[in-house]
Amino acid sequence: MSKSSQNSDEIYDLICVGGGIMSSTLAVMVKLLNPLYKIAVFERLDAVGLESSEAWNNAGTGHSGFCELNYTPEQADGSIDITKAVNTLSQFERSKEFWSYLVKEGLIGDAERFIKSCPHHSWVTGQEDVEFLRKRYRALQRTPMFKSMQFSEDKQVLKKWFPLIMRERDEDEVMAATRMEMGTEVNYGALTQLYFDILKKEFNTPVILHTEVLSIKRQKDGNWKIGVRSRRDKKRSYLVAKHVFIGAGGDALPLLQKTGIPEKDGFGGFPVSGQWLICKNRALVNQHWAKVYSKEGPDAPPMSTPHLDTRYIEGRRELLFGPFAGFSSKFLKNGSYTDLFKSIKLGNIKSLLGAFWHNLDLSKYLISQVMMSPKDRVKELREFVKDAKIEDWELRIAGQRVQIIKKDKQQWGKLQFGTEVVHSKDGTITALLGASPGASTAVHIMLEVLSYVFPDQMDSIEWQQKLDEMIPFWNREVDTDEEQFKATQAFCSEMLKLDVSH
Ligand SMILES: Cc1cc2nc3c(=O)[nH]c(=O)nc-3n(C[C@H](O)[C@H](O)[C@H](O)COP(=O)(O)OP(=O)(O)OC[C@H]3O[C@@H](n4cnc5c(N)ncnc54)[C@H](O)[C@@H]3O)c2cc1C
Numbered sequence: 001m002s003k004s005s006q007n008s009d010e011i012y013d014l015i016c017v018g019g020g021i022m023s024s025t026l027a028v029m030v031k032l033l034n035p036l037y038k039i040a041v042f043e044r045l046d047a048v049g050l051e052s053s054e055a056w057n058n059a060g061t062g063h064s065g066f067c068e069l070n071y072t073p074e075q076a077d078g079s080i081d082i083t084k085a086v087n088t089l090s091q092f093e094r095s096k097e098f099w100s101y102l103v104k105e106g107l108i109g110d111a112e113r114f115i116k117s118c119p120h121h122s123w124v125t126g127q128e129d130v131e132f133l134r135k136r137y138r139a140l141q142r143t144p145m146f147k148s149m150q151f152s153e154d155k156q157v158l159k160k161w162f163p164l165i166m167r168e169r170d171e172d173e174v175m176a177a178t179r180m181e182m183g184t185e186v187n188y189g190a191l192t193q194l195y196f197d198i199l200k201k202e203f204n205t206p207v208i209l210h211t212e213v214l215s216i217k218r219q220k221d222g223n224w225k226i227g228v229r230s231r232r233d234k235k236r237s238y239l240v241a242k243h244v245f246i247g248a249g250g251d252a253l254p255l256l257q258k259t260g261i262p263e264k265d266g267f268g269g270f271p272v273s274g275q276w277l278i279c280k281n282r283a284l285v286n287q288h289w290a291k292v293y294s295k296e297g298p299d300a301p302p303m304s305t306p307h308l309d310t311r312y313i314e315g316r317r318e319l320l321f322g323p324f325a326g327f328s329s330k331f332l333k334n335g336s337y338t339d340l341f342k343s344i345k346l347g348n349i350k351s352l353l354g355a356f357w358h359n360l361d362l363s364k365y366l367i368s369q370v371m372m373s374p375k376d377r378v379k380e381l382r383e384f385v386k387d388a389k390i391e392d393w394e395l396r397i398a399g400q401r402v403q404i405i406k407k408d409k410q411q412w413g414k415l416q417f418g419t420e421v422v423h424s425k426d427g428t429i430t431a432l433l434g435a436s437p438g439a440s441t442a443v444h445i446m447l448e449v450l451s452y453v454f455p456d457q458m459d460s461i462e463w464q465q466k467l468d469e470m471i472p473f474w475n476r477e478v479d480t481d482e483e484q485f486k487a488t489q490a491f492c493s494e495m496l497k498l499d500v501s502h
Pocket residue numbers: 017018019020021022023042043044045048049050051052053054057058059060061062063188211212213214247248249250251252255273274275323332398399400401432434435436437438439440441
């Protein structure tokens with residue numbers, strides 16, 4: 001690395017901050033579109049994918065709108081709004097298309113290293129929620145992509161779908177579930193590693209580890225000067241880049257603030273940590289093969305929807321329940337307790353105060369979660385596994401999610417649970433804030449990033465032809481051509497070894 005290099009040979013076309021699923025997805029996509037672009041990726045830790053993208057730090061759900069009840073809210077007139085479910089499915093399919101392309105091209109050897117078929121269920125109890133689920137099912141059935149969804153109130157059927165949950169149930173308990181066999185379980189940490197393997201082997205672009213990006217400053221010529229420091233020998237150096245993507249997970253907000261771009265104003269972050277109960281009893285683990293999502297409780301934020309999930313981590317089947325929310329002022333799991341306080345600036349204090357004032361219920365909910373004893377957590381687990389024993393489960397800390405706070409005319413500030421790409425007007429700085437649905441939709445999010453970073457190239461025939469090849473539905477919704485969508489989906493199932501018999 002050179003000290004403040006200005007030689008055009010040494011100017012990077014793109015510098016990505018962070019070695020998680022987002023930066024790695026972007027770097028691979030850009031290299032495939034133009035192998036000549038000079039890219040560098042910096043990661044502060046000793047390996048890639050150790051923060052939110054690491055398998056134990058997230059739930060590994062390939063979010064497709066199959067099971068997430070908060071993606072299909074009931075409207076005041078009683079109808080179900082399925083927009084978010086349909087959009088999320090479209091976005092996840094883009095990820096599957098891109099991964100299938102990588103397998104077809106021999107860039108990923110074995111898709112089973114990161115993705116597996118795993119049925120997705122929504123499961124509810126009580127008459128009111130059963131009626132909601134039935135309406136949701138009917139609304140989704142009207143679209144071709146959700147046609148294969150099954151709905152049942154029959155306990156014998158539910159026993160087949162998720163026997164562990166159905167143990168010791170009273171015969172008169174009212175419940176229903178839906179099932180999508182097309183669901184997936186994804187190890188985003190393993191996928192991140194595979195992406196970085198491609199960058200190193202195919203494009204001679206190894207990630208630069210244990211190196212922290214400390215500053216991002218605009219130069220007079222419009223390029224960006226990036227200050228980095230080795231966490232090993234503390235040596236500082238500087239690089240110059242035409243474009244910078246801040247894919248630093250929870251640390252994206254503080255880095256965005258350092259760029260000085262006006263678009264940063266008003267953004268703040270609210271960190272929410274997660275915890276899982278992990279099953280230690282192998283006999284129980286082997287009795288459950290599904291992702292079962294239920295409804296979040298009153299006052300609980302959408303990302304706290306409880307679920308019982310099969311996972312495949314390091315070649316082994318696992319079972320987790322959660323998430324339980326927690327509060328930590330860190331923006332990264334391996335971050336500093338001062339992160340939240342340092343992110344409070346004149347430009348965002350109004351948004352933070354507004355968001356805090358209008359989300360007192362969330363604060364109350366977080367306090368109640370933080371106060372939970374092991375017994376309280378098992379009590380929640382017993383809503384799913386009636387006879388769960390405390391000794392069969394252990395608590396594990398998941399990743400940090402920094403929820404977005406942004407300006408709002410009426411309320412000063414509001415809390416947002418999705419993700420948002422913030423970019424400078426000229427597209428030379430892009431940053432990804434927020435967390436959900438996150439990793440599942442990384443390919444879709446990076447298509448948006450590309451449209452800001454390389455607008456002219458994205459309009460060129462050359463890039464568009466390549467994108468058609470890599471991600472057939474990159475620029476259109478999956479419901480625009482049912483036949484082609486089905487054919488593409490079948491191709492993806494074959495490439496990714498997903499169970500097409502379902
Ligand atoms: C509890 C929980 C459950 C989740 N469940 C799901 C799920 O089921 N499905 C799903 O799709 N998504 C899920 N997500 C979201 C998903 O994990 C994230 O969207 C995704 O991992 C974010 O990837 P990233 O690359 O942006 O961030 P990260 O994986 O956090 O990577 C950011 C990287 O940047 C590095 N970094 C930070 N600052 C610097 C710096 N200054 N210099 C150099 N490097 C830096 C960090 O060390 C880190 O490695 C979940 C998240 C959580 C927390």
